[in-house]
Amino acid sequence: xxxxxxxxxxxxxxxxxxxxxxxxxxxxxxxxxxxxxxxxxxxxxxxxxxxxxxxxxxxxxxxxxxxxxxxxxxxxxxxxxxxxx
Amino acid sequence: xxxxxxxxxxxxxxxxxxxxxxxxxxxxxxxxxxxxxxxxxxxxxxxxxxxxxxxxxxxxxxxxxxxxxxxxxxxxxxxxxxxxxxxxxxxxxxxxxxxxxxxxxxxxxxxxx
Numbered sequence: 001x002x003x004x005x006x007x008x009x010x011x012x013x014x015x016x017x018x019x020x021x022x023x024x025x026x027x028x029x030x031x032x033x034x035x036x037x038x039x040x041x042x043x044x045x046x047x048x049x050x051x052x053x054x055x056x057x058x059x060x061x062x063x064x065x066x067x068x069x070x071x072x073x074x075x076x077x078x079x080x081x082x083x084x085x
Numbered sequence: 086x087x088x089x090x091x092x093x094x095x096x097x098x099x100x101x102x103x104x105x106x107x108x109x110x111x112x113x114x115x116x117x118x119x120x121x122x123x124x125x126x127x128x129x130x131x132x133x134x135x136x137x138x139x140x141x142x143x144x145x146x147x148x149x150x151x152x153x154x155x156x157x158x159x160x161x162x163x164x165x166x167x168x169x170x171x172x173x174x175x176x177x178x179x180x181x182x183x184x185x186x187x188x189x190x191x192x193x194x195x196x197x198x
């Protein structure tokens with residue numbers, strides 16, 4: 001069951017990555033990158049069950065925080081054309 | 086590990102995998118940025134939370150279960166915020182939604198400015 005979930009998440013991430021590469025406009029790519037990062041975070045959390053190593057969950061939590069900040073900064077840069085920090 | 090826990094975790098993970106696939110199919114098939122935001126973020130946050138709760142049910146130690154639920158709560162807090170930021174930036178940038186008839190937000194913004 002764990003292997004099925006892993007392969008399914010990998011396939012979903014690859015299909016989402018198609019939208020990152022081929023997206024017609026910039027916000028399409030931002031949305032698809034957000035989706036792929038969420039799928040990868042879930043993938044890391046399932047890898048914790050496979051290897052029984054706590055470091056995968058720590059990396060997943062850090063990756064979730066970083067991708068959230070990443071998407072916010074990209075959306076703000078796309079809105080204004082520059083960063084008003 | 087009892088059979089019931091294994092069955093419950095497998096059921097939650099399968100449901101979350103279905104949501105992830107539905108979200109990715111919507112990301113490919115939908116015509117517009119806003120509908121893609123809807124498909125990509127809303128369905129996927131539910132699917133990712135289901136898979137993470139399945140991991141927490143099956144986790145070998147209670148620390149792992151707590152951390153997994155923590156990641157799920159983090160998704161619940163941040164994923165709507167990110168999707169709102171993206172769609173707001175798209176609208177302010179001037180991308181019109183596909184097939185709109187009435188645009189009250191644009192009229193309100195023009196009235197204010």
